[in-house]
Amino acid sequence: MEKRWLVSVILAIGLGGLALLGLTGSKGAAPELETGFVFPEPRTLSDFKLTDQNGSAFTREALQGKWSLVFAGYTSCPDVCPITMGLLNAIYPTLVDKAPFQVLFLSVDPERDSTAKLKDYMAFFNPAFKGLSGPHATLLPLTRELGLVYAMVGEGKNYQVDHSASLVLLSPEGRRLAVFKPQAGKILSSSALSADISKLMAWY
Secondary structure: OHHHHHHHHHHHHHHHHHHHHHHHOOOOOOOOOOOEEEEEEEEEOOOOEEEEOOOOEEEHHHHOOOEEEEEEEOOOOOOHHHHHHHHHHHHHHHHHOOOOEEEEEEEOOOOOOOHHHHHHHHHHHOOOOEEEEOOHHHHHHHHHHHOOOEEEEOOOOOOEEEEOOOEEEEOOOOEEEEEEOOOOOOOOOHHHHHHHHHHHHHHO
16 A cells, blocks of 8 residues: 555656646756746747738748747837837847847837838848837737737827837747846846847757
């Protein structure tokens, strides 16, 4: 009787260990990050269809095989967006040199951000970046899945858009892996952000 009980305990411990391995990944626990955190469960995004700055369709399939860093904003943004885009341009050469990597600027102002405007905006910061947009019916559920938010503020043509300042890292399978958040009143450090993303790329 005691032997059967002992075997049951051993099996339970073994199964528990396998379950834990599935949560932490084959390389163990995720690395500690200075600028953000890793999501407990990497989630695959639902299907979506956006348009890039060249007028081409951009779907979930375009996430496959590349690391993707997503930032939601709008081209008329007076401060957060240009600062963040400059930051992304600064870290891009280091990251793209390590593995296939793409920066995705997700415009949440489709009424004003035409493909031509997005193309000019990407060209100013880095023509290799993807400028994406689509109808609010697509943007709202997608930003929710990414863990980002936005809202229109004001009326008329000069309305503003309140939006998250966070960056979301997607794995080469299109899974939401980590988020990087600037502290209140501060901007993310380019060196710290680049180091954190590099850690995740090596760990995953």
